[in-house]
Amino acid sequence: MSKPSDLVQGTLDMLLLKILALEPMNGFAVSQRLKQVSGDVLQVSDGSLYPALHKLEQEGWITAEWKTSEYGRRAKYYSLTRLGRRQLEKEADNWDRLSSAISRVINLKQA
Amino acid sequence: MRPEHWLYTIPLRLRSLFRWAQADRELDDELRDHLERATEEYVAKGMSPEEARRRARLDLGGIEKAKEECRDARKVNWIQDLVQDLRFGLRMLRKSPCFTVVAVLTLALGIGANTAIFGIANAVLFRHLPVRAANRLVVIWINNLKNGWSRIGPSGQDYLDWKEQNRSFEDLFLFEHGTGTVTGAGEPEQVAGLRVTTNFGDFFGIRPLLGRTFRLDEASAKHNLVVLSYSYWQRRYASSPTVVGQGLTLNGEPYTIIGVLPPELRTVFPGDVVVPFDNDWLKRVDSDLGVFGRLKPGVTLKEASSEMAVIMEGIRHQRPDRKDFGTVLVPLETARVEYIRPALLLLLVAVGCVLLIACANVANLLLSRAVGRQREIAARIALGASRGRLVQQFLVESTIIALIGGAAGLLVALWATYLLTRFVPDRIPVPNAADYVSLPQLHLDVNALVFTLFISLLTGVLFSLFPVVQSLRINVNDALKEAGRGSLSGPRGNRMRATLVIVESALAFVLVIGAGLMVQSFARLLETSPGFNADHLLTLRVKLPNDAKDSPYREPRTRAAAFQRFLSNVQAVPGVQSAAFTEIVPLSQDDMDMGQFVIKEEPPLPAGQHLAADYRDVTPDYFRTMGIPLLQGRVFSEHDDPDNLRVVIIDGTFAQRFFRGQDPVGKHLQIPDATRPQREIVGVVGAVLDTGLDQQPRPTIYFPSLQSPDQTMSLVVRTALPPSSILPAIKNAIWSVDKDQPIFSVRPMDQIISGITSAQRVASLILDVFGFLALALAAIGIYGVTSYAVVQRIHEIGVRVALGAQRSEILRLVIFQGLKLASAGVLIGLLASLGLTRLMASLLFGVSAADPLTFAGVALLLFAVALLACYIPARRAMRVDPMVALRYE
Secondary structure (H helix, E strand, O other), X not given: OOOOOOOOOOHHHHHHHHHHHHOOEEHHHHHHHHHHHOOOOOOOOHHHHHHHHHHHHHHOOEEEXXXXXXXXXXXXXXXEOHHHHHHHHHHHXXXXXXXXXXXXXXXXXXX | OHHHHHHHHHHHHHHHHHOHHHHHHHHHHHHHHHHHHHHHHHHHOOOOHHHHHHHHHHHHOOHHHHHHHHHHHHHHHHHHHHHHHHHHHHHHHHHOHHHXXXXXXXHHHHHHHHHHHHHHHHHHHHOOOOOOOHHHEXXXXXXEHHHOEEEEOOOHHHHHHHHHHOOOXXXXXXXXXXXXXXXXXXXXXXXXXXXXOOOHHHHHOOOOOEEOOOOHHHOOOOOOEEEEOHHHHHHHHOOOOOOOOOEEEEOOEEEEEEEEOOHHHHOOOOOOEEEEOOHHHHHHOOOOOEEEEEXXXXXXHHHHHHHHHHHHHHHHHHOHHHOOOEEEEEEHHHHHHOOOHHHHHXXXXXXXXXXXXXXXXXXXXXXXXXXXXXXXXXXXXXXXXOHHHHHHHHHHHHHHHHHHHHHHHHHXXXXXXXXXXXXXXXXXXXXXXXXXXXXOOOOOOHHHHHHHHHHXXXXXXXXXXXXXXXXXXXXXXXXXHOOXXXXXXXXXXXXXXXXXXXXXXXXXXXXHXXXXXXXXXXXXXXXXXXOOOOOOXXXXXXXXXXXXXXXXXXXXHHHHHHHHHHHHXXXXXXXXXEEEEEOOOXXXXXXXXXXXXXXXXXXXXXXXOOEEEEEEEEOOOHHHHHOOOEEEEOOOOOOXXXXXXXXXXXXXXXXXXXXXXXXXXXXXXXXXXXXXXXXXXXXXXXXOOOOOOOOOOOOEEEEEOOOOOOOEEEEEEEEOOOHHHHHHHHHHHHHOOXXXXXXXXXXXXXHHHHHHOHHHHHHHHHHHHHHHHHHHHHHHHHHHHHHHHHHHOHHHHHHHHHOOOOHHHHHHHHHHHHHHHHHHHHXXXXXXXXXXXXXXXXXXXXXXXXXXXXXXXXXXXXXXXXXXXXXXXXXXXXXXXXXXHHHOX
16 A cells, blocks of 8 residues: 555645534544545544644634533534634635646646 | 634633633543544454554554643644734834823823722722621611701610610620820820720720720729720830730829720721720710611611611600600711712712723824724735734733833822822711711722722723724725725724714713812802801810819819819910800811700690700800801800809791791790790890701700800810910910810811811812813814824815915814814713713702803813814914825825
C-alpha cells in the first residue's frame, strides 16, 4: 500500500467540517469516517484530530453536546453550526479554485 | 455576519477561561471514550484486549500530549491576541498625545468626581455602624400628636415598662447625654458624657481597648465606675496603658476608671466619658432620654411598632401622665442620616450626569479619531483580520484610556475629598428630635478603589460603544477607494456626533437647573428671618452641678441666684452690649421643653382635648439681647420673682392661635392644667423660629427664670467683638463666681445657623461645581462638533464664497448649526428637568421645582455658552480662502 499522504496544511479543518455537515458524530466516529471515505488515503492521527476539533469548537464553527449513546455510554457529539456551514462553503470554494488552478497547470500539454 | 460571529465566540472563550476545570474533565472523558472505542475496534478485528489497548493508545500518541494540544487550541489565541492589542493600543495613544491628554483629563474629572461623592455616600449612607447588629437597631421615641409633638425622649419609667413587657426586642438600651466637670488633676475640665444602662457593652458588642465595660449588676450609685472614650484617653491620659484602676473626680465625686472604648466607636459615642445609670435613679428620671432597641431576628419594624402601640395603650391606662402618648420607632441607621440623605442622593444623581457628559465627550473624540483611521482599518480587514479582532482591539484601546483616566481620577478624588472635608459638617441634626449625630470621617478606602475601577471599566465600554458600532459597518471597498473619507464622516457619523452633543447639552441643562434651584433655596433659607437678630450673638451653656448630695444647687432659689450672679458679672465685661440666660437657644437643637396649658378665661375644652405650647425660661434681658420685638405689654423685670405675682409672656403665634381678636395681656394661663395657680400674661413678643429656618414658628410661653429656675441654661451675649477675643473674659466672669463651674457648647449664632443649613449649603456648593463642569464639557462638545462640521464643509464653503457669499453669511451658517444643537439640547433638558426636579422638592425652599425664571435663565445661559463655543470655528469658516478650499478634497 502506498504511504498515506500528508494532508495539505489547513485543509484538515475543511474536511472535519464537511464530515460533520453530513451528520453529528463523536470524535472517534469522525476519524473512522474520514479513513473510510478516503479509502485510507487520508489518515489523520488521533493526536492531531482532537486539537483540531477543539479549535473548530473555539471558533464557533462546530458545537458539542454530551449525549448518552446506546449501551449507556456518554460521549461528546459534535455538530456543525450555522457559522460553520458558511465557513465550510467558503473554504470549499477556495479549495475548488486552488485545485482547479493546480490541475490546469499540471495538465499543460507541451506546446 | 462578522459581529455575530465575534459575539458568539465570546461566551465560548469565556467558558474556556472560567470553566477550566469542568472543560478539562470533559476533555479527559472524551479522550477516554475514544480510547475505549478504538480498543473495541481492534478487539473486533481480532487483537487481544491488552494489544488492542496498546495500539489504541499509540494511535492517540499519548493522552497527556493530546490533552495539552487541545488545551492549547483553546487558550493560546486569546492571550497572544490580547498582548498584541495592548501594545498596539499603547502605541496609538502615544502617537496622538493631544487626543489622549484631553480624553484622560475629561475622564479624570468625571471619574474623580464620582469616586469622591461615592466616598461620602458610602461613609454616611451605606456603611454600617461599627456596632453589633447595626441593621436591627431601632430608636424608640414617644410622641403626642394631639399636642403636635412628634418625637420626644421617653422617661426612665417608660424604659422599664417597655423592657418588662415587650417581646419584639432582644434587648433595650437607655442613655442620657450629659456634661460634667473633671477636677483634681490640674485645670478643671468640662467633659461631655453619656449615662447608660449597664447592658452598654453587650448591647453594642463593644470590645474595649483596655479594661472592660459595665457588668449588669453594677447599676448602682455606690460603684461610681467610668469608662473613657478613646479620644479622651488619648488627650487626657496620653494613651497610657495603666489607666485602668486609676481614679477620676467627676462632678465632685470619686470615680474609678474601668476601661477605654475602641477608636471606631467615635461616631456613635462622640463623648468623653461613660457612666452607668443607678437603677433607683432611673425610675425617677423624667424624660428626654434616648432608647434604642435591638429587634429579634425575623421581627420586622412594623411588627415591633404594633406591639409597642399595644404596650403603650396599657401604659396609658396605668399612668395618667402618659395619656395621649404613643411610640415612634425608626431604624437607627435611618434616623441618623435622615437630614442629609436627600442632599446626598441628589449629589449622586448629579455626579452620574457629569460622568455621562464626560463619556459623551470622549465618545465624540473617539469618533473623530476613528475617521482618520478608516483607511488603516479597511486595509487590515482586506488583509484578513477578522472584524472580531478589530473590535477587540478597539475595546482594549478604550479600556486603556479608561483605566488611565481612572487612575488620574483617583488623584482628582483624593483632592476633592480633602476639599470636601472642609465643607461637609462633622455633625448633622436629627430632624424633630433636638439632637445631633456625628458623621464619620471622610477618607477614600478600598471600596473607593474598587468603585473607581468599576466605573472606569464601565465608562470605557460606554464611550466606545458608538465608535465600535460604527466601524463595524465599514464597507471595505468604499473605504479603500475614497480618499480619506468613509462612513464615519458621512451622514450617519454626523448624526451620531450630533446626538451625543445634544444629550450632553440636555444633561448640562438639567444639572445647571438643579444647581440654580439649590443656590436659590440656600439663599432664601439664609434670608429667612428667624425672628431675632442673629448677628454678633455668642452663646454658651452653663449647667449647675447638682449631682453631689451636698450640692447647694438643689434648692431652686440658689439656682436662680447663681444665674443672677453669673449674669451681672458677664454684663459688666467690656464689649458686652447685653446678655441674658435662656433655657434653650433658638435653632440650636440643644433640647426641647413643651407642655400643656389652660386659658382661665376660656370655657373648658371638651374631655380629651388639650392645648399645648413650647415653654421657655428666660431672664428679663433676653428679648432685648436677642432683638425679639415686643408687640404688646411689657417684658420681664427683676421684680418678677417667686415672691410676686406669677407672670408669663406669650409670643405672636400663641396670641394669634389662641387669642384671636382678643387682647391677651391681662388674661391668665394655668400650666399645665386648671388645678395649678394662674399666671398673668403681661406681654406679647414676636414669634421666633426654633426648630429650623424652613419650619413654622411654634406657639411659645416664656417664663421668668426667677420664677422657674433651671439647672442648665444658655447664656446669650450680644457683642460687637469677635467671639475668640471676648470669650475668655466671659468665662472668667462666670468662674469668678464659681471656679469649677462647667461651661460648654460655646457657639456663635452664625455657627448654629450654618449647622442647620448644612444640607442645602453642601448641596448647592457641590452642584455649582458640577454645573460649571457640565457647561464646560458641553461647550467643548459643541466646539468639537461645529469645528468638525466646518472642516468637513470647507469645500462647500469655498464654493459659496467663490460664488459671492458674504463672510457674514458664512458666520451665520456655522453659528446656526451650533445653535440648532443647543436648542435641541435645551428642549430635551427642559422636559427632563420638569420631571426630575420634582424629586428634589424636599430640599427646595422658597423656590418652586418649576421656577420659570430659573428655567429661562439657564436656557439663555446654555445658548450663550453654545454661541461662545461656535465662535472660533465660525471665525475660521469666515476666513476660508476659496482657492485653498476648492482644492481641498
